[in-house]
Amino acid sequence: MINTRFLIRKMTIKDIDRVMIIENESFTLPWSRDSYLKEFDNEYASYLVCDVRGEVAAYAGIWVVFEEAHITNVAVDRRFRQQGMGRALMERLEQEACNKKAASIMLEVRPSNLAALTMYRKLGYIQTGLRREYYSDNLEDALLMTKYLF
Template sequence: MLNQNYMVRRMTVQDIDAIMAIEEEAFTLPWSRNSYLGELKNSFATYLVCDCEGQVAGYAGIWVVFEEAHITNIAVARRFRGQGIGRALMEEIEKVAGKKKALRILLEVRPSNSAAIAMYQSQGYVTTGLRCAYYSDNGEDAIIMTKFLF
């Protein structure tokens, strides 16, 4: 449970510098600034940030197309990890998917990311597939995890 100094809100252009810092810290294949700027204009996409007293502690993005939602990314700044921020972002992103009438949500995760897999499983996601050699930096597979909303 988040403490009262945190709030989840829509991502804005003003958040991009903080998002880029978290991207670099969290991912071996970070998205570019232009990718996020494009996503903020994408009508299928919704991006949220967890704001802690004016600082971006984490963020998540989702695409909803017809009955399927796809979590594009989720990350929490290293210094804010272990405080329930990832879980709070997942819950809010799932609300977005439900409001847009998605029947299921899916995501890809590296098999080596055991912390993320454990969190997704605790939120009701199950393994539904594998994308072989999905990650271009090291050829690691991606586990596809799905949660059925209805």
């Protein structure tokens, strides 16, 4: 683990190589490079990174469509976990959703992802649904978690 400060900034195309490394180490069903590149043209999408001395250490994304916001992904490089980056990114995504007048923000998470579940619950997210056999790699369910913003 590296103990350091970080800067949250907007993701750029130059960040994609590092994002893909973190994506592939973090998820059994990673998004493709092309999927991320298409998000730069998605008017509803916003993506942020945590920058540590010029290196992308974490990233997160959100779609805001009318009054609903959907967190698409959050991932932190293994070397930088437990330093508050995931929480900081989530808080910034929530600010983005509020700025765009979203009433709620939601996400899906595996029940086996205890670290993420703990963080989401501490941030005030509650389980509002279940998507059965959502993940195609092992047919694990997804918990639908929601936070009401106002």
